[in-house]
Amino acid sequence: MADNKxxxxxxxxxxxxxxxxxxxxxxxxPPGEPPRTITLVHDVSLTLEKGKVLGLIGESGxxxxxxxxxxxxxxxGGVRITGGEVILNGRDILKGGKEGLRKLRGRExxxxxxxxxxxxxxxxxxxxxxxxATLLHGTATRAEAEKRAVALFKKLSLPNPETIGERFxxxxxxxxxxxxxxxxxxxxxxxxxxxxxPTTALDVTTQIDVLAAIKDAIRDTHVAALYITHDLAxxxxxxxxxxxxxxxxxxxxxxxxxxxxxxxxxxxxxxxSVHEIEHQEQQPGTAPMLSVKNVTAAxxxxxxxxxxxxxxxxxxxxxxxxxxxxxxxxxxxxRAITGLLPPEQGSVVFxxxxxxxxxxxxxxxxLRQLQMIYQMADVxxxxxxxxxxxxxxxxxxxxxxxxxxxxxxxxxLLDEIEMGKGFIDRYPxxxxxxxxxxxxxxxxxxxxPKLIICDEVTSALDPLVAHGILKLLLNLQxxxxxxxxxITHDLAxxxxIADSIAVMYRGEVVRYGSKSKVLTPPFDAYxxxxxxxxxxxxxxxxxxxxxxxxMESAGN
Amino acid sequence: xxxxxxxxxAQRIALGILLLLAVSVLIFxxxxxxxxxxxxxxxxxxxTPESLANLREQLGLNQPAYIRYFHWLGGVLTGDLGxxxxxxxxxxxxxxxxxxxxxxxxxxxxxxxxxxAVTLGLIAVRYRxxxxxxxxxxxxxxxxxxxEFFIGYLLVFYxxxxxxxxxxxxxxxxxxxxxxxxxAIALPAAALTLVVLAHMMRMTRxxxxxxxxSAYVETAELKGLSAFAVIRKHAFPNAIAPIINVxxxxxxxxxxxxxxxxxxFVYPGMGQYLVDHVTKRDVPVVQAVGLIFAAVYISxxxxxxxxxxxxxxxxxxxx
Numbered sequence: 027m028a029d030n031k032x033x034x035x036x037x038x039x040x041x042x043x044x045x046x047x048x049x050x051x052x053x054x055x056p057p058g059e060p061p062r063t064i065t066l067v068h069d070v071s072l073t074l075e076k077g078k079v080l081g082l083i084g085e086s087g088x089x090x091x092x093x094x095x096x097x098x099x100x101x102x103g104g105v106r107i108t109g110g111e112v113i114l115n116g117r118d119i120l121k122g123g124k125e126g127l128r129k130l131r132g133r134e135x136x137x138x139x140x141x142x143x144x145x146x147x148x149x150x151x152x153x154x155x156x157x158x159a160t161l162l163h164g165t166a167t168r169a170e171a172e173k174r175a176v177a178l179f180k181k182l183s184l185p186n187p188e189t190i191g192e193r194f195x196x197x198x199x200x201x202x203x204x205x206x207x208x209x210x211x212x213x214x215x216x217x218x219x220x221x222x223x224p225t226t227a228l229d230v231t232t233q234i235d236v237l238a239a240i241k242d243a244i245r246d247t248h249v250a251a252l253y254i255t256h257d258l259a260x261x262x263x264x265x266x267x268x269x270x271x272x273x274x275x276x277x278x279x280x281x282x283x284x285x286x287x288x289x290x291x292x293x294x295x296x297x298x299s300v301h302e303i304e305h306q307e308q309q310p311g312t313a314p315m316l317s318v319k320n321v322t323a324a325x326x327x328x329x330x331x332x333x334x335x336x337x338x339x340x341x342x343x344x345x346x347x348x349x350x351x352x353x354x355x356x357x358x359x360x361r362a363i364t365g366l367l368p369p370e371q372g373s374v375v376f377x378x379x380x381x382x383x384x385x386x387x388x389x390x391x392x393l394r395q396l397q398m399i400y401q402m403a404d405v406x407x408x409x410x411x412x413x414x415x416x417x418x419x420x421x422x423x424x425x426x427x428x429x430x431x432x433x434x435x436x437x438x439l440l441d442e443i444e445m446g447k448g449f450i451d452r453y454p455x456x457x458x459x460x461x462x463x464x465x466x467x468x469x470x471x472x473x474x475p476k477l478i479i480c481d482e483v484t485s486a487l488d489p490l491v492a493h494g495i496l497k498l499l500l501n502l503q504x505x506x507x508x509x510x511x512x513i514t515h516d517l518a519x520x521x522x523i524a525d526s527i528a529v530m531y532r533g534e535v536v537r538y539g540s541k542s543k544v545l546t547p548p549f550d551a552y553x554x555x556x557x558x559x560x561x562x563x564x565x566x567x568x569x570x571x572x573x574x575x576x577m578e579s580a581g582n
Numbered sequence: 583x584x585x586x587x588x589x590x591x592a593q594r595i596a597l598g599i600l601l602l603l604a605v606s607v608l609i610f611x612x613x614x615x616x617x618x619x620x621x622x623x624x625x626x627x628x629x630t631p632e633s634l635a636n637l638r639e640q641l642g643l644n645q646p647a648y649i650r651y652f653h654w655l656g657g658v659l660t661g662d663l664g665x666x667x668x669x670x671x672x673x674x675x676x677x678x679x680x681x682x683x684x685x686x687x688x689x690x691x692x693x694x695x696x697x698x699a700v701t702l703g704l705i706a707v708r709y710r711x712x713x714x715x716x717x718x719x720x721x722x723x724x725x726x727x728x729x730e731f732f733i734g735y736l737l738v739f740y741x742x743x744x745x746x747x748x749x750x751x752x753x754x755x756x757x758x759x760x761x762x763x764x765x766a767i768a769l770p771a772a773a774l775t776l777v778v779l780a781h782m783m784r785m786t787r788x789x790x791x792x793x794x795x796s797a798y799v800e801t802a803e804l805k806g807l808s809a810f811a812v813i814r815k816h817a818f819p820n821a822i823a824p825i826i827n828v829x830x831x832x833x834x835x836x837x838x839x840x841x842x843x844x845x846x847f848v849y850p851g852m853g854q855y856l857v858d859h860v861t862k863r864d865v866p867v868v869q870a871v872g873l874i875f876a877a878v879y880i881s882x883x884x885x886x887x888x889x890x891x892x893x894x895x896x897x898x899x900x901x
Contacts (some may be wrong), residue, residue: 098804132805144797149819149895159805194895 132159153191703786
């Protein structure tokens, strides 16, 4: 296959991709201001040898995906490549025109998206989509391509490799879809694959399998890869070299070992160092503030049982962390406690009295005492209301505050979440992800609740920002004496914030107790799997973790 | 076909039948509320209390309303729509031919309009926000904004009066050959096409544009598919449900809403028949035509619903 596209440069140096002084710009339309051009990527240069894996790492907005997609000459959402060269297999692809780009996309370079669930067309069978690029570029007949796809399904250890192609995307789990997408990228035997956060949307226990599958496939097919992620521990498992990016500039570029063991730049060091918050666990008090007693809950009129006989206690001013993978019933537990999903059996006892099962049965005072913060801060706020209105709303609703009194309290709350007065008149769209989540925290605090349910509140944030939010939550707990029910799938977060932990698996609490007790061996099989699946920033961790597992993860 | 889909489709059909029954009650009740009854209308000036009572007895008008309703409904279900008061003719016979004419006109208008609208919508998406898109949108919008009688007269003026390519009056009668019929309906069909085109085109464009934001469209672009192949293969199948909906609404309009066009071109269809008999206050005919229009409208919407259900891979292939 090399004959029809090999150029003299490729054979000599073995250099596959050479990005020189890449500059990428976009036009933004800020509300109420004239449009202006911003530079997303500032003169970044990097090279990739054939068959090697280069990790691109950085926080959101660092330009990782933008640079990755530039290797296919693609600008997402009106982004323009305005300067530099992208030399692939010895030629500048930016000079090849649209026709030239179409010929290389899906042929020389393939793309694996973050969310395979969204990246597969729901209207077509998987096999048709997997072989589409191969057939389009005419590198194989349909029969050959399908044979190749089945072989790839096998290599990526997908269940029923012979028949999984006949399925539609919605009939396959997220972790499996991610592997099918990798097979799709490999099917046309490209020289380069761009992996754009391929495991970020997955559960830790699933991530480890997909990661191993991707790593094996890269090794066996000798394809080169750009591996984009914000998780250094993940990228350390698969890459030969790592490029650290920040605000569209290259910060540091080196071998994987050098980056994670001897970072030369301060920013890399901040990324590499472990951000564990020292949190001394509090002993459970005598009387729990909120008790969930033998709650069983179901969706679809009792058809799908999502909570099975769940009992947990939360003590005043303390944090109960609920951990488990998606579908384990964590958020449903929150819905049962708040009354959004009335339990079929069991009860929720708050301050010594049983709460009404349904939301409508609860007096306003009970509603005030239990507040929620959500994962997606930007959709949890009305985009047409200012920060002042958003935080002021519970003050008006629960306490009847008006005018200057309310504004004063809003200013105090903004102060508490470490945001200045200047934010009162801002709209959510003008805030960063971390600031949005802070406003949501202030809104829940405004009600002066005894318990705040935090549902994956740091999952959508960059590690450094998430770290700041966790610290803020801990400080606020000290000041306001509020208790948290902290739902998360991230065990590092749990260690930082919890006093007690409940591990959930398929709707049941499989392990429950104080933090030290839950995190001390001997473990049950599921907790062991969960703990051992958290990536560690160490080369060779992946192989060790896979070898040492006691149970298969779900989704397999 | 799997179980849930059969259940959903059966539900839709049952709902449609229920709705049609409700409409029949409304139509019947509506004509009862109007002052006067059929006996008065028939006898007119010559009515005396005795003759009225006799005729009412004869027509069964003395029976309670619900019995008359079921009587009427029973007749409708067995194909007996009653007799027209003005002419004394059997309504079912008169309607049969006219319904056929209306469907013939609607069919040919649809055959032209639907593929044209969808193709124009696809092209508009392909060149979105460029001059091609704006031209398509502008022309389609202009043709919809003109009242249909205006378009009708424009067509007559240009194609019938100035160039004499097509007849200005679309009379059709028995014994006409297929080609002659087609030529006769060319102008009304063109007028109808222009009226319904923009709605379908713009809906197609909007539905596909909505889907164009999806990640799978990006995936397709990154496979190297051409812009048009991306739209046709990856965007269109996922936008089909809203498109079918608006197509069916317009098909219904082609049958139910052709009154003005039929009158302009003096085309012997249902619309003309209805207008004639409304002016004559011929209640049984108005009832029958109203019920047929309702049936057409409801069935086309059911078809749209069912098509949307069948087009959804999640329902077609459950987990």
